[in-house]
Amino acid sequence: MPAALVKLLGTTTEGDVADFVDLLTATGWVEDEELYTLLHAAILQRPGFTLRGGTNEILRGVVARGLGMR
Amino acid sequence: MSDAAENDRRAAGFAHLAEPSTADPDVVAMLTELFEDYRATRPAPGATVDLDRGLWARLEHLGLTRLTGSEASGGSGAGWLEAAALLGLSAAAGAPVPVAEHDVLGGWLLEAAQLPNDGGIRTVCRPDPSGVALNVTWARDASRIVALWEDRDEWRVADVPLDRVGLEEGRNLAGEPSDTVEFDLLDLEDGVVVAHGIGEQFHHRGALARCAQVVGAMERVLEVVLAHVRDRVQFGRPIGRFQAVQHLVSDIAAETALARAATDAAVARAAASDWQDRGMLFAVGVAKSCVGHGASVVVRNAHQVLGAIGTTLEHELHTLTKPMLARRSEYGSVHEWDETLTTLATSAGRDRLWTLVTTGRAKSADRADR
Numbered sequence: 001m002p003a004a005l006v007k008l009l010g011t012t013t014e015g016d017v018a019d020f021v022d023l024l025t026a027t028g029w030v031e032d033e034e035l036y037t038l039l040h041a042a043i044l045q046r047p048g049f050t051l052r053g054g055t056n057e058i059l060r061g062v063v064a065r066g067l068g069m070r
Numbered sequence: 071m072s073d074a075a076e077n078d079r080r081a082a083g084f085a086h087l088a089e090p091s092t093a094d095p096d097v098v099a100m101l102t103e104l105f106e107d108y109r110a111t112r113p114a115p116g117a118t119v120d121l122d123r124g125l126w127a128r129l130e131h132l133g134l135t136r137l138t139g140s141e142a143s144g145g146s147g148a149g150w151l152e153a154a155a156l157l158g159l160s161a162a163a164g165a166p167v168p169v170a171e172h173d174v175l176g177g178w179l180l181e182a183a184q185l186p187n188d189g190g191i192r193t194v195c196r197p198d199p200s201g202v203a204l205n206v207t208w209a210r211d212a213s214r215i216v217a218l219w220e221d222r223d224e225w226r227v228a229d230v231p232l233d234r235v236g237l238e239e240g241r242n243l244a245g246e247p248s249d250t251v252e253f254d255l256l257d258l259e260d261g262v263v264v265a266h267g268i269g270e271q272f273h274h275r276g277a278l279a280r281c282a283q284v285v286g287a288m289e290r291v292l293e294v295v296l297a298h299v300r301d302r303v304q305f306g307r308p309i310g311r312f313q314a315v316q317h318l319v320s321d322i323a324a325e326t327a328l329a330r331a332a333t334d335a336a337v338a339r340a341a342a343s344d345w346q347d348r349g350m351l352f353a354v355g356v357a358k359s360c361v362g363h364g365a366s367v368v369v370r371n372a373h374q375v376l377g378a379i380g381t382t383l384e385h386e387l388h389t390l391t392k393p394m395l396a397r398r399s400e401y402g403s404v405h406e407w408d409e410t411l412t413t414l415a416t417s418a419g420r421d422r423l424w425t426l427v428t429t430g431r432a433k434s435a436d437r438a439d440r
Contacts, residue, residue: 019366022395026403027242028195028205040243043395047373047381056374057314 001066004059011049012056018042091338093151100132101155105163112163115389118245119166121211126167126191135169136189139177143187150174150341154333157279158286164389166246168193168208170279176216178275183227183262192216192229196272201253205400209249210239218272219258225269226261228253244392271345274354276401278340281333281357284365284397287390288326291372294387295319298376309375318371325364332360339430349430355411362404365394 021039050056064070108125129135138153139145153174160169168191176192190213195203197217209215215235217228236252299310299319309315336353343350369391373380380387398404415423418432426432 015370019370022399023362023366023404025399026401026406027248027396027399028203043243044392047370048378050370050374051377055377057312057318060314 001063004054004062007054008056008059008063014049015046018046091151091334091341093155097148097152098155101159105159105165108165109163114384117383118241120247121208122166125165129167136173136177138174139187140181143181144189145177150337154282154337157282161283161286161393162290164393170283171208174279175272175276179216179218179227179272180229182268183264185227185229185262190214194218195251197251197253197258201255201258203251205240205242205248206251207242207246207248209251210237210247215251217253217258217261218269219261220269221259225264225266226258227264228258228261230257243396246396273401274350277358278336278354280397280400281361282337284361284394285329285333287394288329288364288368291368291387291390292322292326295322295372295375315375318375322368322371325367329361329364332357347430351410352414352426352430355407355414358402358407359404359411362398362407365398369394
């Protein structure tokens, strides 16, 4: 269960960080190539974070089992 | 003001709600058929997206590339209701054509400046004081670039041929052409001076056009997701039978409905007032904010439900989600529009907030104008 919790929290946070920066940045106004390169890489890779190695939905099931709910 | 006059004034604020606020059904039926056909016959998606000149010629033949242009200037004379339908349905089909840039932005700027429009492909941008514009979508494919340029407190519109600008090719998050354009300052200085409101209105029009595109894509994403959860069987049943999956999909539907309602409200206000309604800033801000935050949920949940297959090159899903993320950050970041709304709401204050929500402007601001 600890592994499931860590992956659930960690990959969700990774995705949140990418999305937060994406909400803050506008296209076409500030030239910061490194920021955009990193942001775009993070945005494109993000779907994988919460899928590979156990989806969030499976992990929540593992946590629920650990808590004695099923 | 008497009570009767006050009631009349309030009723006038809602008048646009009583008027027809849906696009011409014949136009929508034609667009639906056209883009369903396009989706069925288009080439398989690749890593990059290039202008589809065949589709563009088809749209041109049907009078759709200059849908909102005045008939006097060779346009089809339609309004924003039809334009929003075109933007949404073309985005839902992942159609690589500059419908927003060429017509509702570029064509409009040319008309505002009373410049001729030969119908050749246009894109638009706002170059900085040194004449450089970043991330100009479809620039390399345009015959001319319509530049809106702020020069010593005056706004100018210049229609500059592609061979007179410096071009550095790039791609946006969606893999679409998004180039850096460097103008000769003399070309910008030769631009026609336009009214001061044009600069602000350009930003609002661009933001709302992007909303219409993102919402169209959201609606298609919901269809793709629903089909997948019915077909895909895991652990002995279609994954749509799992409550955890149902919740993800329900949130996609909810955010899509909210984004659609907010966008339609702004489009209806724009169409009814030809963008003159003083509530446009608020209406566009609400749309841009709802669409922007909704895109976060729709994109994340859709990819979560489809799993790795949604990111494979051949799959339709990423051809919808990547443009959604690229477009929500154009014409102001989501955060900037949130701040605009916050400022409007806090300056309206507790007593005027509801008036702001229903009419798009706080009454106290109206009084200050008099």
